[in-house]
Amino acid sequence: MGAKLSYNWMTEAGMKRDEKLVPMPAEGRRRSGRVQEDRIIDPYKHIQKLPEPSFCRQCGAVYHAGRWQWSPQPSGAHDVLCQACHRINDKYPAGVVTLTGSSAAANSVELTRIARHQEASEKQDHPLNRIINIEENADGIVINTTDIHLPVRIGKAIHRAFRGKLDEHFDEAGYFVRVNWHRDD
Ligand SMILES: [Zn+2]
Numbered sequence: 001m002g003a004k005l006s007y008n009w010m011t012e013a014g015m016k017r018d019e020k021l022v023p024m025p026a027e028g029r030r031r032s033g034r035v036q037e038d039r040i041i042d043p044y045k046h047i048q049k050l051p052e053p054s055f056c057r058q059c060g061a062v063y064h065a066g067r068w069q070w071s072p073q074p075s076g077a078h079d080v081l082c083q084a085c086h087r088i089n090d091k092y093p094a095g096v097v098t099l100t101g102s103s104a105a106a107n108s109v110e111l112t113r114i115a116r117h118q119e120a121s122e123k124q125d126h127p128l129n130r131i132i133n134i135e136e137n138a139d140g141i142v143i144n145t146t147d148i149h150l151p152v153r154i155g156k157a158i159h160r161a162f163r164g165k166l167d168e169h170f171d172e173a174g175y176f177v178r179v180n181w182h183r184d185d
Contacts, residue, residue, distance in 0.1 A: 042148075044083035052064055052065070053078070056084075057081060058081060058088075060073065061084075062074065082128055088130075091132070093132055095145040095150060095178070096143070096144055096151065097142070097143040097154050097179045097180075098143075099143075100181070101140070101183045102184045103162060103164060103183035103184065104183065108141055114158055115154045115157075117157075118150065118154045118157050119154075129150045130150070131143060131144070132145060132146060164181055164182055
C-alpha cells in the first residue's frame with residue numbers, strides 16, 4: 001500500500017486474471033431488464049454464487065440473503081475476500097472521479113468532504129461501494145472507487161453544490177466508469 005496509483009497498467013496489462021476472476025462478459029450479454037446494479041458485471045465478482053452466510057475476512061461485510069450487508073458475523077460463516085477488498089488490495093479501481101480547475105484547487109477540503117459523505121451514505125446499504133483513496137496532485141483531485149455507482153453519486157453531489165461541468169464515461173465491457181468534474185472561476 002501507499003504506492004501511487006497509476007492507470008497505465010489498466011491498458012497495458014488489460015484485465016488481470018486469476019482463478020478468482022470472471023472473464024469479461026461478452027458484448028451484449030445480460031442486457032435484459034435487470035436492475036441497474038446487475039446490468040454490468042464486475043469481473044471481480046465471484047464466479048460461483050457465494051455460500052451463505054459468508055463474511056469478508058478483511059472488512060467484515062457479511063454476505064447473506066443474496067446480498068452484502070453490515071451485520072454481526074454469523075456463526076459458521078464462510079471466510080472469503082469481498083470484491084471491494086480484492087480491488088483495494090490490487091489497487092484496481094472500478095471508478096475514477098477527477099476534479100479539475102481552479103475551483104477544485106480552491107475547494108479541495110469541501111470537495112473531499114462531499115465525496116466522503118457520499119461514500120458513507122452509499123456504503124450503509126452497499127458495503128462494497130467504497131472509496132479506495134483520494135489523491136491530490138498538480139492537475140487536481142482524483143478519487144478512486146471500488147465500484148461504478150459511487151463515482152456517479154459523488155459527481156452529482158459535487159455538481160449540485162458547485163455547478164461546473166460534469167461528464168460521465170461508462171465502459172460497459174470493462175466494468176469501469178470515469179467521472180470528470182471541472183470548474184474554473
Ligand atoms: Zn471486504
